[in-house]
Amino acid sequence: MRVVKINAVWCSGCLIMNKIWNKITKEYPIETLSLDYDMDEEEVLSYSPGNILPVFIFYSNDKEVKRVIGEKSEKEMTEIVEELLDEENS
C-alpha cells in the first residue's frame, strides 16, 4: 500500500502523527511519500489537501481509497491501516 502524507513543521498535530506513523510503518508494509506543506508546495497542491493538516492519502493499486485528515490516535490509525490492508489483500 502507498500513502502520501502531507504535514508541516509548524503543525503540532503533524508532529504527533509523525511519531505514530513511523511506528506503524515499521510493522506494516507501507510505502510513504512524505510532503511538507511549505517546502513541497506545488506537489502538495496537486493533491488538494484542504486546510486541515496532517493529511494521509491512502492508495491501493494507484487508486485513492481513503483520506485521513487531522490528528488521530495510534489505535485509530492502526485500525484504518489494518482495514485497508485487509481490503487490498482480499
Added chain:
Amino acid sequence: MKKIVRVLFLFLFFFMFMIPVHAKETNDITIYFFHGDGCPHCAEEQEFLKKYEKDKHIKIVKYEVWYDSDNQELLNQISPAYGIKKTGVPLTIIGDSYFLGYSDSIGRSIERGIDYYKNNDYRDTFSLIREGKFDGKFDTTFSDHEKELSEQFSVDLPFIGTIYLKNVSLITAAVVIGLVDGFNPCAMWVLLFLISVLIGMKDKKRMLILGITFLVTSALVYMIIMFSWLNIVVKVSTSMIIRNLIAAFAVVGGIWNLRSYLRDRKNDGGCEVVNDKRRKKIFARIKKFTHEKSFALALLGVMVLAVSVNLVELACSAGLPLVFTQLLAINNVTGITGFLYTLIYILFFLIDDLIVFIIAVYTMSVTGISTKFNKYSHLIGGILMLIIGIILFLKPELLML
C-alpha cells in the same frame, strides 16, 4: 477582716473620684466612605461601620461611585490628592489617612485609625482638599505606624523585595487561566518553525540561546502588555462603561472560543492552514536570521520576531489576559503584587512552549503538543470568558476573591 476590706474598698472608690483627671478631649471626626452598590467588600465594610453610627463623635459620609457619576468624579479628584494611584472601592478616608479595600486586617486598621484621630491631632483633610484649601502637607504619623505594622506580616523575597500576596484564589486564577491561555496555539507554530530550523543547523548551543531568547522576549512582551493594561484598567475600574465594555469583550471572546472548539471537534483536531503569506514571510525571516553569521544579529532577529509575532497574535490571545487583568483590577491588585500575579500567569502560559523547547534541546527533535489540548483550551477558555463576562455584567462583586 471583712470590715477592713470593705472600708479599704470604699476608701479607694471615693479616692478615685478625688483624683483630678486631665483627660484629653475627644475629637469629632468624619469618616468618608466610597463604595459601590453590589460590591461585597463594600457591603462588609458598611456592616463594620454600623457600630460607629451611634458614636456622637463620629460622622460617616457615604459616596456610591458605581452608579453615581458625580461621586465617581469626586473619587477621581480626591484619590490623586491623597497619593492613591489606583482608584477603587471600598475607600475609607479619615483625616490625613486612607484605607483602600476591606478585609479583617483593614477593618482593624480602620479601628486603630478612628481611635488615633479621636485622640490625636485631627483635621478634615478631605473637606480641605475639596475646597482647595489643603496645604499639601500630610501628617503621616498614623500611616507610618500602620506601615510598620503591616510589614510585620509581609514576606521579603530576594531581588523582588517585599510582597503582600492577597490570597490563594488569585494565584489559582493566574495558574488556571495562564495554563488555558498557553495551550491556545496562537504563537506555538512560530516556535515550532524556529526549532525545526535550529535543529537542522545541528548547533545545540546556538539553538539553546536563540530558543531561550525567543521565549524570554515573548514572555516580556506579554508581561509588558498585560501589566500596562492592568495599570490602565485599574485607573478606570470604577467606570461602569469600561467594565461593561470589557464584559462585552469577554462574552464575545468566549463565544468565539466555543465556536473554535466546535470547529476543532468537527475537524478531528489537526492544524488549520491560515495566513499563507504571513507564514511564508515569517519562515523566510527565521531562515535568514538563524543562518546569520553574526550571532548578535541572529539574536536581534529572534527578538524582533518574538516581539512582532506576539504583537500580531495579540488579537488571537487577547481574551484571557484581558479577563485576568480585569480580575486583578477588580480586586485592587497593582504594583509589585500585580506584577507577581502576572508573572505566575505568564510562567504557566509558557509551560507548553517550555516543554516543547526542552525536549527539542535534549533530543534534537521537534515534538508537538497534541492539538487535542488546543481544542480543550478553546472549550475551557471559552467557558471561563463567557462566565466571567456575564458575571462582570450582572454581579461584578462575585469576582472579588
